Amino acid sequence: MIHDIEEYVKYLDGIHKRTMQYMKAIPDELLEWKPSEDKFSIGDLLRHIASARLMFLGIFEHGSWTYTGHDTSNGASLEEISNYLESCQTQLTEGLLKIGNDVLSKKVLTLHGHEVSAWRILMSIPEHEIHHRGQISAYLQMNNIEPPQIFGLKIEQVKTL
Template sequence: MIRDVEEFVKFLDGLRKRTMQYVKVVPNSILEWKPAEDKFSTGDLLRHLGSSQLMFLNVFEHGKWIYPGHESSKGEKIEEIVHYLEVCHARLTEGLLTLGNDLLAKKVPTLHGHEVSSWRIMMALAEHEMHHRGQLSTYLQMNGIEPPQIFGLKIEQVEKG
């Protein structure tokens, strides 16, 4: 359970910092690439990471799930997408800090309409980012781009026991 919104925001900042290490190695040349016709393109996936933060914030602020979309108007080039991600993350963290610890006592709806403690949706927000960061890592590898190491080492560099 989350007990302090400010500590959670610090955690989210670290999570986003690690995600941005992956985003910053994405070249413009693969933004339209997708693994299958019915899947996110790389650009869609990145824009989704920003838009979903606004979606989660809307649940906390207004109790409604509203997704702002991931269309290319939110960024066509990687520099524009990076800016969009930064703006969305700043809006999320400012919103969470404004809501403060009162948020933790609040019940919010799930996507299926039943109410849960807000900290459960806060954890889903973090899990969502981690899921899509892993997806981005796969997209990079499928395009011949070595993704950064999340904590600085490859598993082969860790001492075997």
């Protein structure tokens, strides 16, 4: 369980920073690349991560799940998407800090209408982002681009016993 919203926001900021490192590895020509027609493109995934931040915040602020989408109206270029990601992160961070620790003891509804502790939804925010960042990593590798190492080293560089 999460006990302090400020500590949680710091944790979330670290995840956001690692996602932004991925932005630097994406060439412009791959922004709308996708493995098949029925999948999200790299740009869709990044816009989706950003829009989901606002969706999650809406649960705590308004008690409703509203998704603003992941189409190019939320950013058509890497720079625009980067700005959208930053803006959504700022809104999420400021919103959670404004709500404060009181949110941690509240109940909210899931998408399926089940009541759960709000901290469970808070836990799904980083899980959601990390899931989609993993997709971006796979997409980059499918295009022969080495994704960033989230902690600076490949496993082969870690000393073995």
